[in-house]
Amino acid sequence: MLKIENLTKIYDNGFKALDNVSLEIPDGQFVAIIGLSGSGKSTLLRCINRLIDPTEGRIIWNGIDITAATDDELRLIRRRIGMIFQQFNLVKRASVLTNVMSGRLGYLNPVYALFNYFPSKERDRAMKALTRVGIPEKARNRASALSGGQQQRVGIARALMQEPEMMLADEPVASLDPATSHSVMKYLELLNKEDGLTVLCSLHFLSLARAYSDRVIALKDGRIEYDGPPSDIDDDRFRQIYGEEAVEVEIH
Amino acid sequence: MTQANPSSPAPSRSRAALRRTLILIAVAIVLVIFAYGWQVTEINLERPQEPVRQTNVTNALRELLSPNVLTQDYATLAVSIPFQIDCPEGFETPPVTPPADGTPYIAVEPACASSSETVTLTGYNFASNVLARVTWIDGDEQRRIRQVDGQDNFTIGLNGTFSVSIEVPRIRGSAGELHALEVQQAVPSGVPRFTDTTREVLDKMVETIFLALIATAISILPSAILSFFAAHNLMRAVRMSLGNLLVMFTLLPLGFLVGGVLLSEVGGFVLRLASGQGGGVETTGLSLLVLGAAVAARRMPTSTLSFEARLRSAAMTLIGAVIVVALIGLIGGLGLLAGRTFTEGIPGVLGNFVGSLGRLIELSLPFIGGAIGAFALTNVGTALTIDALKTISPAVSRVIGGALGGLGGAIVLGMSATVGMSAAWLGLLTPVVAAIMGGAILPLLFRRVVMHGRRSTQSDRLLMSALGWIGTIAVFAFTFVQLNVFRAMVEGTLPPNDVALALPGLNISTYVLTAMGIGLVLGAVGGAIAGTRAAFPVGSVLYSMTRTILNGLRAIEPLIMGLVFVIWVGIGPFAGVLALTLHSIASLGKLYSEQIENIDTGPIEALESTGANRLQTIMYAVVPQIIPPYIAFTMYRWDINVRMSTIIGFVGGGGVGFLLQQQINLLRYRDAGVAVLAIAIVVSILDYASAAIRERYV
Known part of the structure; x- marks a missing residue:
C-alpha cells in the first residue's frame, strides 16, 4: 500500500508543481497518471522514490515513511522500487549487459564497483532479465546501437534486476512510435499481472491509459483532477483534464 | 495597451539614437585602449630599419637556419708541379699529359719565372665547388701560402677546373733553384655524421619528452579525483545535515x-x-x-x-x-x-x-x-550518531549544534591560522575563512527568526544577500584587525610563535588561539541558529574550494613553479617534472571537471533510483561517459607539456631548454638552431599525433 498525504512540491524558482496531493494506491494496481505537460506527473513519480525531495507532505509505503528516510534507508527503499524513463537513461557507451547489471548495484558491495566486478550470479540474473524482455542476443551490444523500443526494454530489464515491488514509469513510451509503445506497455502489463508489481505510469495518451490501467489519476496544475477507473472518463471529463480545445486521439 | 501603441515609435527612435551614440562611445574607448597598448608595448617602426640591427638579425637568422646538425671528415688532396726560378737559356715549359685515370692534375704557364713575375696555374679534375689553396715550396722545403686575388683560398669551379694567377715570391738566394707549386684541396671523405651538438640535443630531447610524459602521467590520477570535486553538477546536490x-x-x-x-x-x-x-x-x-x-x-x-x-x-x-x-x-x-x-x-x-x-x-x-x-573515525562517528541526531528535539539540536559548531569553527580557524603563521600574506587566509563563516550567520538568523520557514520572496532573497555581505565584511574586518594581519603584510613579519596554551604534543600560540576564539564564537552562533538538522551544502563548499585552488594554481606559470622546485630539489629534470606535474594537475582538473559537467545526467538519475550509492553511481553512470574525453585531454596536455618542458630548462628544470639557453648566451646560433629544429620536429609530430588520437576518441 502506497499512501501519499498532502504532498506539495515547490521548486526553488517558486513553481508549484504539486499542490496538496493525497492518494492511496493498493498493492498490485496498474495506475496511469495523465495530464498535460507541466501538470506534475514527473514530479509526483520522482517524489515517490525521492529523486526529488517534496516540500511538504508524507509518502508512506508499506508502513515506511519514505519522506523521513535517511540516505542509507532511502537506498534500501529505492532498490525495491524500479523506475523507467522517457529518455531510457542508459549509459550509451556501455554494453547492454552492464546497463542491466547496474540495476543490481543497490544489493552489491560498493567496493566491487571500484574493480568493475559483478558476481557471476548477477550476470545470470541479467541474462534472465534480458530474456524476459526478449532481447538476450543484444547483451554484448552497446546500448547506443539499439532501437528506442529495445533501449526501453533494457531499461525495464535494469529495473527487473532490483526485484522491485513497485514500478515507476515516467512517460515510458513518449519517445516511441505507436507500435513500439504497445510492446513496451505490454511488458509493463506483464509485470503487473504476472509478478503482481504495483505500476505507476505517467502517460500522454488517454487511449493507452484506457488500454492498460486499472485506475487513472489525472493531474492538472499540480492537483488531482480525476481519480477513478479509465472507463468513467467521458468527453466532459476529458476536456476538464486536457482543456477545452483538446481532442482525444487514439493510438493503436 | 492602446495608449502605448501610438506613442511607441517616438521612444524607439530616440532609443535607436541612444544606441548609436553608445556604440560610438564604445568604439572610441576601444580605440583609446588599443592606442595606449601600442604605446605601452613600445612599438617602434624606426628601430627595425637601423642597418646595424638589420645586419645582426640577418646574421642571427642565417645561423639559426643553418643548424649545425651534420659534420663530415675531410681528406687533403695535394697535387704539385715543379717550378724553375729564373728561366735558364732555352727552357721550354714541359708538356703536361692528363693522367689516364682522371685524377687531378695541374699545369703552370710558364714553368719558370723570376721573383715578382706572375704565372698562371691551371688545374683539372678537382672536386668542384670546394675551396682550395696554393702553397709554394722552396728549395729548403719551406712552405708558404700564395694568395689568389688577395685571399688564401679560392673556389674551384663547377667543372672541377680552375685557372689562377700566382706571383712568384721573392725569396733570398733562390735564384736558379727548383721550387714546386702545390694545390691542396680538402675533399669530403666518408658519410656525414651528427655533430656533437646534435648528439647532445637528441639526448636532451629524449629527456624532454620523458619529462613531459612523466609529469602528465603523474598528474592524471590526482586531477581525475579533483575533477569530481570541481564538477558543479555532481557537487551541487551533495548536502549533509549540519550535525x-x-x-x-x-x-x-x-x-x-x-x-x-x-x-x-x-x-x-x-x-x-x-x-x-x-x-x-x-x-x-x-x-x-x-x-x-x-x-x-x-x-x-x-x-x-x-x-x-x-x-x-x-x-x-x-x-x-x-x-x-x-x-x-x-x-x-x-x-x-x-x-x-x-x-x-x-x-x-x-x-x-x-x-x-x-x-x-x-x-x-x-x-x-x-x-x-x-576517514575511519569520521565514518564511525557518523554511523553512531546519525540516529541520535535525527531524533533529538529542536532545542537540544541547537545546543548540540552550538557546541559542535564552536568546536568545528575553532578547529577550522585554528588550522588556517597555523597555515597563516608560515608567511605574512598567508595571514589573509584566516580572515577570509572567518568571513565566509560570518557571511552565513546573518542570513541564517533572518531565515530562522523573520521568515519562520515560510517561502522566500524576491525581497527576502535580496535582503539575505545584503545581510550576508554585511556579515562577511564585518567579520573579515574584525579578524583582520584582531590578528594584526595588516602590519604583518606591510612589514613582512610573522606572528610571534609564543606558547599561549600548552596541550600535550601541541603548543598553541596567542595568534592561533585568537583565531580559534573567533572560530569558536562564529561556529557556536552559526551552529546554534542552524541546529544539527539543517542541511549543509557540503558539496558546494568542496566545489568552491577545489575550483579556487585549481584556478589559483593555474594562474602560476610552470616556469615560476620550476624556479621554486629548482631551489628545492636542485637543477635537473626532476624539478621540471614537479613543476609541470603541479601545473598539469590544476589544468587537467579543470578540463576534466568541465567534461563531467557536460555529461548526460539521465544515467545518474537512473542509477540513483535503483538504490546505488554515490560511488557506484559515479563508477557506472559517470565514468563510462568521461573516459573518451579524458583520454583526449590527457593527450592534449602531454602535447602542451612537451612544449613547456622545452623551455622549463631556462630556469634549470632539465630538458633541451637548458642547452638552448646556454647556446644562445654563447651566441652559438648554429648550435641553437639544432635545438630549435629538434623542438619544432618533436612538437609538430606530437601535435599531429595528439590531434589524431583526440579525433578518434571524441
Whole structure:
C-alpha cells in the first residue's frame, strides 16, 4: 500500500508543481497518471522514490515513511522500487549487459564497483532479465546501437534486476512510435499481472491509459483532477483534464 | 495597451539614437585602449630599419637556419708541379699529359719565372665547388701560402677546373733553384655524421619528452579525483545535515592524529617486514593473514539499519582501516625489496622505479595513516550518531549544534591560522575563512527568526544577500584587525610563535588561539541558529574550494613553479617534472571537471533510483561517459607539456631548454638552431599525433 498525504512540491524558482496531493494506491494496481505537460506527473513519480525531495507532505509505503528516510534507508527503499524513463537513461557507451547489471548495484558491495566486478550470479540474473524482455542476443551490444523500443526494454530489464515491488514509469513510451509503445506497455502489463508489481505510469495518451490501467489519476496544475477507473472518463471529463480545445486521439 | 501603441515609435527612435551614440562611445574607448597598448608595448617602426640591427638579425637568422646538425671528415688532396726560378737559356715549359685515370692534375704557364713575375696555374679534375689553396715550396722545403686575388683560398669551379694567377715570391738566394707549386684541396671523405651538438640535443630531447610524459602521467590520477570535486553538477546536490558534518569535522583532526601515529605504525611494521628487514616467514605469514582478513572483510551492505548493525559496521570500518594500511605497507615494503634486489639492466630500471614508489609509500605512511584514520573515525562517528541526531528535539539540536559548531569553527580557524603563521600574506587566509563563516550567520538568523520557514520572496532573497555581505565584511574586518594581519603584510613579519596554551604534543600560540576564539564564537552562533538538522551544502563548499585552488594554481606559470622546485630539489629534470606535474594537475582538473559537467545526467538519475550509492553511481553512470574525453585531454596536455618542458630548462628544470639557453648566451646560433629544429620536429609530430588520437576518441 502506497499512501501519499498532502504532498506539495515547490521548486526553488517558486513553481508549484504539486499542490496538496493525497492518494492511496493498493498493492498490485496498474495506475496511469495523465495530464498535460507541466501538470506534475514527473514530479509526483520522482517524489515517490525521492529523486526529488517534496516540500511538504508524507509518502508512506508499506508502513515506511519514505519522506523521513535517511540516505542509507532511502537506498534500501529505492532498490525495491524500479523506475523507467522517457529518455531510457542508459549509459550509451556501455554494453547492454552492464546497463542491466547496474540495476543490481543497490544489493552489491560498493567496493566491487571500484574493480568493475559483478558476481557471476548477477550476470545470470541479467541474462534472465534480458530474456524476459526478449532481447538476450543484444547483451554484448552497446546500448547506443539499439532501437528506442529495445533501449526501453533494457531499461525495464535494469529495473527487473532490483526485484522491485513497485514500478515507476515516467512517460515510458513518449519517445516511441505507436507500435513500439504497445510492446513496451505490454511488458509493463506483464509485470503487473504476472509478478503482481504495483505500476505507476505517467502517460500522454488517454487511449493507452484506457488500454492498460486499472485506475487513472489525472493531474492538472499540480492537483488531482480525476481519480477513478479509465472507463468513467467521458468527453466532459476529458476536456476538464486536457482543456477545452483538446481532442482525444487514439493510438493503436 | 492602446495608449502605448501610438506613442511607441517616438521612444524607439530616440532609443535607436541612444544606441548609436553608445556604440560610438564604445568604439572610441576601444580605440583609446588599443592606442595606449601600442604605446605601452613600445612599438617602434624606426628601430627595425637601423642597418646595424638589420645586419645582426640577418646574421642571427642565417645561423639559426643553418643548424649545425651534420659534420663530415675531410681528406687533403695535394697535387704539385715543379717550378724553375729564373728561366735558364732555352727552357721550354714541359708538356703536361692528363693522367689516364682522371685524377687531378695541374699545369703552370710558364714553368719558370723570376721573383715578382706572375704565372698562371691551371688545374683539372678537382672536386668542384670546394675551396682550395696554393702553397709554394722552396728549395729548403719551406712552405708558404700564395694568395689568389688577395685571399688564401679560392673556389674551384663547377667543372672541377680552375685557372689562377700566382706571383712568384721573392725569396733570398733562390735564384736558379727548383721550387714546386702545390694545390691542396680538402675533399669530403666518408658519410656525414651528427655533430656533437646534435648528439647532445637528441639526448636532451629524449629527456624532454620523458619529462613531459612523466609529469602528465603523474598528474592524471590526482586531477581525475579533483575533477569530481570541481564538477558543479555532481557537487551541487551533495548536502549533509549540519550535525553529521560537525561530528565528522570534530573527529577529523583527532582521527588524523591517532591514525598518523597508530595506523602508520601498523603500516610501517608490515613495510619493514615485507621489505626484508624482518624474516621471510613472518612476511609470508603476515601477507597471508592480511589477504585472509581482506577476504573475510567482504561484506554485504547492511540490510537492517539498527544501532547494532551500525556498531558492527563501525567495527568493520576500523578493522578495514587497519587492513588497508597494512596492505599499503605491504605494497611499499615489497617495492623496497624489489628495488634492492634488482639493480642491473632493465630489471634494474624497473627496480629503481618500484623501489622509489616503495620509498614514497614509506615516507607518506604517517600521512596515509592519518588520512585513513580520519576517514575511519569520521565514518564511525557518523554511523553512531546519525540516529541520535535525527531524533533529538529542536532545542537540544541547537545546543548540540552550538557546541559542535564552536568546536568545528575553532578547529577550522585554528588550522588556517597555523597555515597563516608560515608567511605574512598567508595571514589573509584566516580572515577570509572567518568571513565566509560570518557571511552565513546573518542570513541564517533572518531565515530562522523573520521568515519562520515560510517561502522566500524576491525581497527576502535580496535582503539575505545584503545581510550576508554585511556579515562577511564585518567579520573579515574584525579578524583582520584582531590578528594584526595588516602590519604583518606591510612589514613582512610573522606572528610571534609564543606558547599561549600548552596541550600535550601541541603548543598553541596567542595568534592561533585568537583565531580559534573567533572560530569558536562564529561556529557556536552559526551552529546554534542552524541546529544539527539543517542541511549543509557540503558539496558546494568542496566545489568552491577545489575550483579556487585549481584556478589559483593555474594562474602560476610552470616556469615560476620550476624556479621554486629548482631551489628545492636542485637543477635537473626532476624539478621540471614537479613543476609541470603541479601545473598539469590544476589544468587537467579543470578540463576534466568541465567534461563531467557536460555529461548526460539521465544515467545518474537512473542509477540513483535503483538504490546505488554515490560511488557506484559515479563508477557506472559517470565514468563510462568521461573516459573518451579524458583520454583526449590527457593527450592534449602531454602535447602542451612537451612544449613547456622545452623551455622549463631556462630556469634549470632539465630538458633541451637548458642547452638552448646556454647556446644562445654563447651566441652559438648554429648550435641553437639544432635545438630549435629538434623542438619544432618533436612538437609538430606530437601535435599531429595528439590531434589524431583526440579525433578518434571524441
